[in-house]
Amino acid sequence: MSGWRLPEGGAIDRSRRLSFTFDGRPLTGHPGDTIASALLANGVRIVARSFKYHRPRGLFAAGVEEPNALVDVTRDGRTAPNLRATCEPLVEGLAVAAVNAAPDAGGDRQAWIDRFSRFLPAGFYYKTFMWPGWELFEPRIRAMAGLGRLDPDHRPPGTAPQIDAACDLLVVGAGPAGLAAARAAAARGERVLLLDDQPEPGGSLRWLGGTIGGADWHDWVQDTLERVAAAGGRYLAWTTAYGIYDHGLVCAWRRLGEAPDQLWRIRPQVSVLAAGAIERPLTFPDNDRPGVMLAEAALRYLRVWAVAPGRRAVVATNNDTAYRTAAALAEAGVAVEILDIRSDSPAMATCDLPVHRGRLPEGVVGRGGVTAVRAGGRELAADALLVSGGWTPSVHLWRHAGGRVRFAEELAAFVPDGAVNGLRVAGAANGRFGLAAALADGHTAAAGAGPAPQPELPDPAYAFEPAWPRPDAEGRQWIDLQNDVTLKDVALAAREGFRSVEHLKRYTTLGMATDQGKTSNMAGLAAMAELSGRSIPEVGTTTFRPPFVPVPLSILGGRRRGQFFNPLRRLQLEPEHRAADAAFREYGGWLRPAWYARSDDPGAGPTAVAAEARAARQAVGLFDGSPLGKIEVIGPDAAKLLDFVLYNRVSTLEVGRIRYVLMLSESGVVFDDGVVARLAEDRFVFSCSSGHVPAVRLRLEEWRQDRFDPARVFVHDATSHWATLTATGPRARALVEVALPQAAPALAELAHMTLAESAWEDVPLRIARVSFTGDRSYELSVPQSAAGRLWARLCAGLEGHGGRRIGLEALLTLRAEKGFVVVGKDTDGLTLPQDLGMEGPLRKRNDEFVGRRSLMLPDAQRDDRRQLVGLQVPDGAPPLPTGAHAVTGQGPQRRSIGYVTSSYDSPALGRPIALGLIERGRARLGERVRLLHLGAGLEATLCAPAFFDPQGARIDA
């Protein structure tokens, strides 16, 4: 016998039927059901197999604390693993599968493992599979243990909105205490945000019922929600506050069913935590058998979903709250007997059901489910055993926020103690059990005016007497159902010295399952206390950490997926580049043309790069350099600021002239390079590397604000304002003159490293003669709005001059031919300016600049530093792999003396070229070095970095 649906009652829609399958079996339920309530109503007893021993398991709880009923749920072809059946609403067409069971939960093939359980104590795997190596055993052990199956094709869409919210009062839990708090705050006109993890408000009122303030509880709840809304507040159903973080931030997971789930980040002025309490199990042999269920869970199934757990029930308890379950089941037609550890209590006195006083279960008969309960030497026939070991306040969020707890002897439970700024706990979570107590506590927590809402009846006594695990009892007694931890495992931990609660947890895995020990931690603590001769407060509790429930990663990720994960910066001219068949790659956070090729053929890229590089050397290359930094430094102290922040002095620069500069860190390491142009006495523009713009700007700002008078110098990043198109090559001037006839006179006078400001059509135009290729180059900058026009104009003349558009790869090849570095590629975190051959400023300058003192250190002056050099391979050899190490010595004496930083096939030279940082490199030009790459030996000859046109004759050609 097993669960069944009552002919009437419950908050379900009996007019509609929903079909679903469990382990392939077709079943039905109703709207309003959870997967769990529908399984119970269909008489399904075994809903899962346990993690380690593959024991049959049934539903144990009705809410978030459920340890057993983890299921894989498939809907519309997508499988979500390890969902708690008690928290998932039933929807038409679900395919539900038990976890850790094959072929199904009822007939699991690996159930034999349980018979070997005495050979599998805590720590068994660590102690046993040590030789020759755990990694050899791990895959098979993992395949046998574990929970749900992950569907590799299941990629939840990145559509979860993340919502930031603020409120006067946040209330977690819409039970009596939370509602009373929300009502009190709304009465003052406060904006309240009220969250509850259930789809319907009311908390325990939904199964305990009651009359509040003279009204039926339904009406009182509705009235309260209306008052909250009228005061500008909001109630969010099916929303779990799963963590409290720094400075009172509360994070919540909101479910909407068909629409994507949401993450809420809430900044309340004050939070009231009214998360209720979780019922404790009792510990006795075979207390994990299907049919054993928490007493209040049975009441909840009965009242909310009109499902009874069986036909003959034994209720076992150590307190009076289980009597309401007993009475309700009896009323529904279930035969009920009660086992009570106590000899007397108020509820017992008025109970007309058979009560076995001073007794608790001593064991369970039935393997696949309870058939009888052993007590007092007798076997009581039963198909359901409903247990209550008292209540544990849900202090999780309070502990997340750093709140302390104390052990309340009268409840044998940890309750909140002391204060946390902006945080209050109310109701059962605060150890105030009973409807009147919860309403009063909630009202007080929100500093309510006037009397608290009153129920019709006074609270009955809790009348609790602790019943802890008894280590002396025979048989296997389960403490943690989800991780299969028994009382013997706790005893073993105590014997082996793992007595600290944190050690107990890690050694036995008690409380480390996905339910985080919601029903097991207290029993585990009590067992350890008993075994180690300490009190429960002496044993203490483990740390509570977010999240309170497993939270889908999809809400934490939100929309930061795909192109939104780390958004790339895009060029104004991207459509033009695409129309010209550009292949795009990321360079320093920008999406830029790597080369232009019509074909996607793997060989097309290198071919295009070579053709582009050749065209730029022979005629002209046109290049989109818009991401190039354009940081303007303006004001009477502009030169002073730049002199201090840069390695090269710029105060000596004449207006209209340009200088190549390095920027160092205070450790003297090269941080960036670029060119500075002086636009006016008090105005400079620093063209730093495109990938370094934000960091360079920040460094300038830091020193501006910390060392200079911020009123006399200003830093303005104008990078995104300007598009920069560069023509480079022997025909660059011809191309620009034809495209921009108005600019021809200015071009004629423009020398290398000078700049002219002029106008083109209706927009300002800056022409700078700076070269990253070694050939005559013109950088033309116009406002982004005119970029398309200028690009079209330049492209129109390109073919006639034998030129081509060139992408980043061709440009990088051209600059390497000249030995020009890319900072961060050809330099590393140790590279000083002298390693690049730039000792000049250090020798000449006697004013302060960033990094100066570091350049004087003995280490900076050593002659065996790694220096920038070129590397030439023997004739006919392929290009060196970037990253290959140059080595010296043999065997154990072998060591690296540097590595290859850049390597290309040079179309201009018709052979490979490479740059590298090599120890004493400059003193060893002409020497052969050995290189190693992935075990293969290579060789190269050191040379000067400039391979092409070392005299620089082409710059004015």
Next chain:
Amino acid sequence: MQLFPCPFCGPRPETEFHYGGEAGKVRPEPAEAVSETAWADYLHAQANPKGVSREVWVHLACGEFFVLSRHTVTHEILGAEAMPGREA
């Protein structure tokens, strides 16, 4: 997520800020007169207190550097002030 009070913009989430360094460090100079030890202290030695710490932070949204006092254990924010000579 902590809330940092930018003296210019008010309380904002910590992800909008960058750490700048320990507050009150004075750059030793001129370089010729600075010992190696003094320079190494300036570069690398941090008080890193357990407790109240005064730190320079920058609010990336407005670009202003400021001094933040906070407790490194409790994460309590004890105050924020603009750099000397700056007005919030």
